[in-house]
């Protein structure tokens with residue numbers, strides 16, 4: 244049995260908790276939070292919630308810690324800190340800062356003789372793996388990544404910060420025309436605006452100036468100004484009823500050529516359609532926790548990404564079973 248702990252209890256951690264129940268070789272031992280443990284209610288019966296200050300006392304009771312913290316401020320601090328004590332897995336998704344995060348975590352994990360797998364989820368994570376493998380197979384070609392249709396938490400938060408906005412949900416939507424052109428092997432050069440549109444559902448405070456809110460959304464630098472954005476004002480009830488979930492998904496495509504004259508064309512496509520982003524991401528973290536456990540058992544240490552994981556390490560099946568059933 245692989246003994247798992249979860250540090251930080253938000254959407255992603257609840258997803259990982261549910262995933263552990265679907266993996267009979269794993270058990271959830273404890274959940275840790277920076278909040279008062281009495282205020283945090285976990286779903287799994289018999290699993291205790293402890294304050295993060297108690298983490299060191301679990302050193303011999305937990306094989307792998309899953310970190311559910313946010314990428315902006317939690318993980319840069321928490322992952323190196325806990326990698327010195329435990330094998331850890333995180334879903335750090337600030338792409339530009341991955342090299343810096345890797346270096347910090349690597350130093351800590353090596354000091355503690357532990358394995359730390361960072362930036363696993365679907366992007367970064369499964370999409371990164373698909374981009375890498377497709378590029379290795381078809382070295383001459385182009386990669387395309389489309390996200391959605393799905394809720395972007397970062398963009399929804401940005402709208403919520405506008406004066407007069409009570410609540411909001413933002414969907415990122417791939418543009419069909421662009422997706423079709425890639426699928427047809429046209430190798431298009433696509434601008435940001437040509438690849439995705441953004442659709443916003445906004446609950447405004449009573450008496451708020453709707454035209455001003457819409458203008459502020461559409462002109463928000465980086466978040467919306469480079470996209471065609473639609474804004475719908477709706478009631479709080481409608482937002483809860485129709486936009487309460489966290490669906491997401493997307494497509495990774497590589498369009499490449501082979502042959503002496505480069506006469507043959509190939510398209511590789513990997514698609515995800517997810518009802519729940521945190522539950523799917525949590526499921527990936529759990530499979531990767533198993534791989535971290537196996538790597539540690541072989542005496543490996545240091546920071547790893549999805550590129551460093553042998554595929555069979557993710558599976559609960561033996562090598563014989565894998566060869567017989569899934570090869």
Ligand code: NDP
Nearest residue numbers: 251252253254255276277311312313314334364365366367
């Ligand atoms: P949440 O905001 O739900 O949780 C983040 C942290 O906030 C938790 O660890 C928890 O820490 C704290 N928290 C949670 N709920 C509350 C609350 N009610 N009051 C106060 N604090 C709370 O974030 P998500 O779980 O949605 O996402 C976590 C990260 O997952 C994202 O930042 C993103 O980086 C990553 N992610 C990565 C993906 C990928 O493909 N790589 C895909 C999806 C997400 P504590 O218990 O200590 O207070």
